[in-house]
Amino acid sequence: MLEPAYQADVVIVGAGVAGLSAAHRLTSQGVTVAVLEAAPGVGGRMSTEKVDGFRLDRIGQLLSTAYPELRLTPGLDGLVLRPFAPGVLLHGDGRHHRVDAPAGARSARGALRAVRALASAPRGVPGPGLVAASRRAAFRVLPGAGQGTVSRVPRGATPLGGAVDQARLGAALTRLANVPVERLLARPELPAMQALTARGLPARTIDGFLRPLLAALLCDPALTTSSRCADLALRAFAGGRLCVPEGGAETLPELLARTLPAGTVHTGVRVTSVATTSVTTAGHGEIRCRAVLLATDARAAAELLPGLRVPDFHPVTVVHHTTDDPPRTGSALLLDADRGGPVAHTAVISEVDPSRALAGRALVSSTVLGEPPSDLDAAVRTHLSRLYGTSTHRWETLAVHHTREAVPAMPAPHDLRRPVRLLAGLYVCGDHRDTSTVQGALHSAHRATTAILKDLGAAGSMHRADPAPTAQAA
Helix, strand or coil: CCCCCCEEEEEEECCCHHHHHHHHHHHCCCCCEEEEECCCCCCCCCCEEEECCEEEECCCCCEECCCHHHHHCCCCCCCEEEECCCCEEEEECCEEEEECCCCCCCCHHHHHHHHHHHHCCCCCCCCCCCCCCCCCCCCEECCCCCCCCCCCCCCCCECCECHHHHHHHHHHHHHHHHCCHHHHHCCCCCEHHHHHHHCCCCHHHHHHHHHHHHHHHHCCCCCCEEHHHHHHHHHHHHHCCEEEECCCCCHHHHHHHHCCCCCCEEECCCEEEECCCEEEECCCEEEEEEEEEECCCHHHHHHHCCCCCCCCEEEEEEEEEEECCCCCCCCCCEEECCCCCCEEEEEEHHHHCHHHCCCCCEEEEEEEECCCCCCHHHHHHHHHHHHHCCCCCCCEEEEEEEEEEEEECCECCCCCCCCCEEECCEEECCHHHCCCCHHHHHHHHHHHHHHHHHHHCCCCCCCCCCCCCCCCCC
8 A cells, every 4th residue: 555655756646558657667767656546457548358268358459560559668668469461351342361561572563563463363372471570679669460361352352442543552551661750740630531632642542541541540441630640640551560468458567566666556546636746645645746747548637737729539349259260361351341230340359369368169250340339249240240240149249348438539630749848847658648558558658758757857947947737838
């Protein structure tokens, strides 16, 4: 239990991935830290439910091996990532089409060769693959458990359009994979769907591939997200592999918490107010410090600091089924190009990460974006039967997780670098200050700790002559 007289250089409110990664960066620089979490455990929205030997993510956001902060964040050396099969599997016109980002293509001609090779590949042979993760990455990427069987894709008959359209798309993804981030952030900003249309991409390519892919990456089926955020998501797709943490989403925050100095994280401690030199808790009194970092979700942060912006949110529902006769899609992420039901994307997740299911049983996890239908389980089963081409009548429903405020919305215009320093001694981080991804949460913590360390190292008082933040500035 946290003693009332406990003092620390920095008190961090919230033990999600942003707060825990910030604690690692600060303690590695010799700064004493206390992380206070109101819930009984760490992780926030990155939580995993255990049901009869299955490990079921509540939101199941997709990660990418191209996320820089997964390599840069202290404490994640032991993180094991399980990648999906390269690219994605599209269900369109009643068939499956495997689509890969072109590996190593540096021109439209190279992209054309890549998509032609994909179109003419024999049954069961995977496409050219994505750019491999850096060998010097601090985390490990393990191979997928199986690739499955995919129908041959006749040239010109995919949801992407014909060979020329595919070549244009491949060239665009290749450019995105290699363009510097700051150049992407300087591009004109529009809602993502408008930006894709304005760039002259064929409607079939947008609707058949980019829309379902970006919906899965951004949890935004309407693609109202800022085009800059969408470009960052496509850049990560083109430059890495989509993946999940081995053992469930919770393993990432639990690894961060476990590798902090003993006594750093305190769960079951609810903070009721904050100042630049102290926090007040319900049941543990006042804790004095030199700086406070709010690392909660956006709504909880605004309750402690009225005036902070609370964004809109994208609701997400994840439906988990088990079966002893899994579909033959292997470890692919399956997207619905036809929008024929409530499921935006689905996967036999036990093929990606066998640790999530019992031996001899398959775990199928499916994501519904937006408000779910009233007959959710029946509608999802019917849709999955069409997507996988198999009966789902005997599938057992393990859990349905609906999270109304799952992912902060990022409509245009969106400030990807929302201030993390409110005033000297008071800071805020989280995916609501950056991009609504694990990369964004970790990067916002990186920015916040840089500001804290700079202020802690400044000569004299940290708190002299600093104006209070305004609602507009926050």
